Amino acid sequence: MKKRFYDDACGAAHALELVGDRWALLVIRELLLGPKRFSDLRTGLPGISANVLTQRLEDLEAKAVVVRRKLPPPASAWVYELTPWGLEAEEIVKVIGRWAARSPSHDPSLPISVSSTVMSMRTMFAPERAKDMTGKIGFRLGREEFVATLAKGRLTIGRGAADEADVVVEGDQQALAGAIYGGVPLAKLEKAGALNVKGDRALFERYIRLFPLPEKAPDAKAFRAPE
Amino acid sequence: MKKRFYDDACGAAHALELVGDRWALLVIRELLLGPKRFSDLRTGLPGISANVLTQRLEDLEAKAVVVRRKLPPPASAWVYELTPWGLEAEEIVKVIGRWAARSPSHDPSLPISVSSTVMSMRTMFAPERAKDMTGKIGFRLGREEFVATLAKGRLTIGRGAADEADVVVEGDQQALAGAIYGGVPLAKLEKAGALNVKGDRALFERYIRLFPLPEKAPDAKAFRAPE
DNA sequence: CGGCATCCGGGAAGATACTG
């Protein structure tokens, strides 16, 4: 009937049955930092249509990657949340993201979601650059707040109250990504009103250099055979 | 690629543009152990049709993941080979394979390709079980030969002449997978003529216990809300 | 507003047959 299976015992093939559908892994990416509602998922996935999102969520729920849960009153809204095993897919998102960062065809100027921006810090963090750094950096991106904690050369970052931090960065994620990955000077972003830094500014200046991009791989032209 | 971009600067999203098409990652899996010809790729990917394979190979070549190369005479055949960066996608295949091994819906009784079987050993190898083991295991699976080398708690496995090893295992990959992951007794497989072990048999008996499967994650029923 | 069903058009994947 539905001969669209890979029919392959290989773990990788089974993984593709689970999360190989279009958008599926990006839905997981959006949930890695915590539960979200349907419309917040759509915000983070510009271009997905409601019916496709519905179907992906149903599939992922049936496969025990995602759970649909009702928040207690007064919120009383439905949220989608990764199961503990679904949360383990974080490694997948990080590894493929790190691999694709070397792609010769990657265009970093495209729009990026809040969750992606935060996840990119988890992904690209270079511990050897943070050996002697300590402190907390708070982020206020749109209506979401996150806290990054540096200690003993390790970085933890997740949802949390931004104002508990040594420095609070407020603005939009696109500008933050520009500062971290695009080499855009902080002063310029502040002047443009895209970012606002309050508190230990020097800490944040050092922080944004903790996420080096890997060298680009050669593109297809480099492999044109002489034949 | 196609007109259906994700339009997302996130590395994971870009990775899906590169290898998110159906079959693409499995094509890469088949090439991880070295160059292959078109028809050998088809053998390892039961179910893929020729035109889809053609298209994937063209796509992957355009994206500098794969190179198409002509073997020198007298072979003079076309082969497909991963670029150095394409080879780095091994991490992706291993991570998603390891993640999917915990899936409650994984069916290990499906057919499995020779490359998958060899790659599964790279993926599931547990170094802590091999601390004091040393030796070489040769495999003759179909017309392909591989050698696994154990030294200092590390495993390397790839194409190589099987008869240089301390023990040579001959037969089909399905039976080998059954011995390693299915707990099928070796004697039974030999009696059935599916596997043939020559040489240091005790080494191979220990070898097949180096690849433990992870615990299954709870399935969707476990998350049914009390309502 | 949030979530889901339905209809439709376009295009990708599958099956089969065929060619150099």
Place this chain on the structure above:
DNA sequence: CAGTATCTTCCCGGATGCCG
């Protein structure tokens, strides 16, 4: 052996509309 060519099937994406 290494792919094309063609036809069919079905998934994806957009629009609309229903229901709480």
